[in-house]
Amino acid sequence: MEILYxxxxxxxxxxxxxxxxxxxLSEDGGLFVPERIPMLDKSLxxxxxxxxxxxxxxxxxxxxxxxxxxxxxxxxxxxxDSKFDMEAVAPLAEAGGAYYLELFxxxxxxxxxxxxxxxxxxxxxxxxxxxxxxxxxxxxxTSGDTGKAALAGFADVEGTRIVVFYPKxxxxxxxxxxxxTQRGDNTLVVxxxxxxxxxxxxxxKLFSDQTLAKEMEEKGYQFSxxxxxxxGRLVPQICYYVYAYxxxxxxxxxxxxxxxxxxxxxxxxGNILAAFYxxxxxxxxxxxxxxxxxxxxxxxxxxxxxYDRNREFVLTTSPSMDILISSNLERLIYWIAGNDAEKTRxxxxxxxxxxxxxxxxxxxxxxxxxxxxxxxxxxxxxxxGRLYRDCSYxxxxxxxxxxxxYRKYREGTKDAATTIIxxxxxxxxxxxxxxxAIDAKYAAMGDFELVDELSRLSGVKVPRAIEEIRxxxxxxxxxxxxxxxxxxxxxxxGI
Ligand SMILES: *Cc1c(COP(=O)(O)O)cnc(C)c1O
Numbered sequence: 001m002e003i004l005y006x007x008x009x010x011x012x013x014x015x016x017x018x019x020x021x022x023x024x025l026s027e028d029g030g031l032f033v034p035e036r037i038p039m040l041d042k043s044l045x046x047x048x049x050x051x052x053x054x055x056x057x058x059x060x061x062x063x064x065x066x067x068x069x070x071x072x073x074x075x076x077x078x079x080x081d082s083k084f085d086m087e088a089v090a091p092l093a094e095a096g097g098a099y100y101l102e103l104f105x106x107x108x109x110x111x112x113x114x115x116x117x118x119x120x121x122x123x124x125x126x127x128x129x130x131x132x133x134x135x136x137x138x139x140x141x142t143s144g145d146t147g148k149a150a151l152a153g154f155a156d157v158e159g160t161r162i163v164v165f166y167p168k169x170x171x172x173x174x175x176x177x178x179x180x181t182q183r184g185d186n187t188l189v190v191x192x193x194x195x196x197x198x199x200x201x202x203x204x205k206l207f208s209d210q211t212l213a214k215e216m217e218e219k220g221y222q223f224s225x226x227x228x229x230x231x232g233r234l235v236p237q238i239c240y241y242v243y244a245y246x247x248x249x250x251x252x253x254x255x256x257x258x259x260x261x262x263x264x265x266x267x268x269x270g271n272i273l274a275a276f277y278x279x280x281x282x283x284x285x286x287x288x289x290x291x292x293x294x295x296x297x298x299x300x301x302x303x304x305x306x307y308d309r310n311r312e313f314v315l316t317t318s319p320s321m322d323i324l325i326s327s328n329l330e331r332l333i334y335w336i337a338g339n340d341a342e343k344t345r346x347x348x349x350x351x352x353x354x355x356x357x358x359x360x361x362x363x364x365x366x367x368x369x370x371x372x373x374x375x376x377x378x379x380x381x382x383x384x385g386r387l388y389r390d391c392s393y394x395x396x397x398x399x400x401x402x403x404x405x406y407r408k409y410r411e412g413t414k415d416a417a418t419t420i421i422x423x424x425x426x427x428x429x430x431x432x433x434x435x436x437a438i439d440a441k442y443a444a445m446g447d448f449e450l451v452d453e454l455s456r457l458s459g460v461k462v463p464r465a466i467e468e469i470r471x472x473x474x475x476x477x478x479x480x481x482x483x484x485x486x487x488x489x490x491x492x493x494g495i
Contacts, residue, residue, distance in 0.1 A: 007031070040242070052088065052089035099419065106467055110424060112150075145175065188478070197481045212489075229327050337363055381437040
């Protein structure tokens with residue numbers, strides 16, 4: 001059955017999946033949501049017999065209903081290939097009584113690869129299907145990981161250009177090095193003088209700038225987004241929850257129908273929203289545990305029903321979660337408002353005006369699937385050390401936020417359900433923070449010395465993504481103020 005996508009803010013006609021992917025964001029500033037959530041049409045036992053690509057097809061076909069089987073399979077096969085260093089694509093590792101779903105085996109060693117290795121293929125296919133002749137300009141704000149994963153996905157992809165804005169002082173040294181060494185004539189990487197929210201707000205502004213859109217159209221360009229607001233990011237993320245469940249079933253760790261809890265280290269609310277969609281498709285998920293770092297705006301929201309971004313922005317060792325405006329939450333708000341676009345619009349305009357909003361009691365009543373908590377810097381660091389000492393398993397600082405929250409959840413609730421923790425980055429991407437959490441003595445060592453030391457400690461080979469940047473030349477040095485972002489983009493496009 002065909003699924004159309006409509007805006008959470010209600011304006012405009014519903015569009016096909018390929019059109020929603022091309023647009024990224026709806027013209028009224030809303031996010032595209034499927035008119036209904038489809039149910040899985042294979043049994044969990046059948047999924048247990050499939051490899052990652054097969055699961056991905058079975059899930060994605062339910063959402064991207066205007067793609068042909070051949071188109072979708074081509075996209076999937078071009079994405080989940082030898083760019084991933086594990087045959088399983090997203091393997092599960094058991095440690096300390098939980099299953100870590102390792103989503104970091106792709107080209108840039110963070111979970112963003114799971115969706116961004118397929119998005120360029122979905123987007124170029126969508127452009128072809130819709131007879132788009134313009135060059136597609138991907139505009140992206142990144143808190144560190146999206147940028148590199150999008151660059152890797154779109155570099156030298158014909159018919160596309162990509163511009164990435166990152167907070168100059170808000171990403172890890174390795175994250176920055178990964179981005180500024182990016183090859184590809186169609187790529188531009190810019191450090192902005194501001195934080196991630198500034199970058200994201202600036203990008204959203206460019207998207208809704210009608211004058212700019214017109215100038216671009218005249219020169220044969222149009223914008224699209226690789227941020228997690230794009231439905232083409234969200235849908236591929238649903239697949240690995242189905243896959244993880246199927247793997248547990250296949251290995252006899254659970255019985256068909258057993259409920260598993262899912263813990264997700266959360267920033268922009270994309271990853272956990274994908275788990276929520278998976279649950280609503282019929283996957284037996286119990287609790288969705290939303291883990292925040294010191295920027296605990298989501299924890300406060302789940303606790304009080306008030307979303308309030310008026311607070312200090314804290315730079316932490318889990319920079320990809322240093323976010324005060326979790327864009328994808330708008331999709332959940334729309335859902336708990338009973339698909340009420342007017343209510344969503346009202347709350348979102350309060351958010352952009354006063355920086356906060358309060359949901360109704362009725363809406364709050366629909367949040368019972370979720371459980372929110374946070375782990376402070378110290379707790380997250382201790383969790384890395386503990387897991388290393390007890391289980392010889394090394395996790396990154398984002399995953400450790402989730403792991404620490406899980407530990408508290410389990411102690412507090414005595415809920416002993418099988419639990420999947422989304423492991424969102426390789427420890428190699430945040431080597432310094434990881435090593436210092438294991439032992440303070442590492443503070444004195446250089447970045448790449450630490451990389452080798454981590455390999456020795458963990459017994460895990462240094463990933464290709466890290467070897468590549470060891471000696472790679474810097475290709476991008478541009479920096480700008482937030483109010484210069486438009487200028488930078490125009491200059492790059494020559495308009
Ligand atoms: C992006 C990212 C997150 C946050 O994911 P959201 O979908 O934005 O909530 C967590 N951890 C890492 C390593 C990330 O790159």
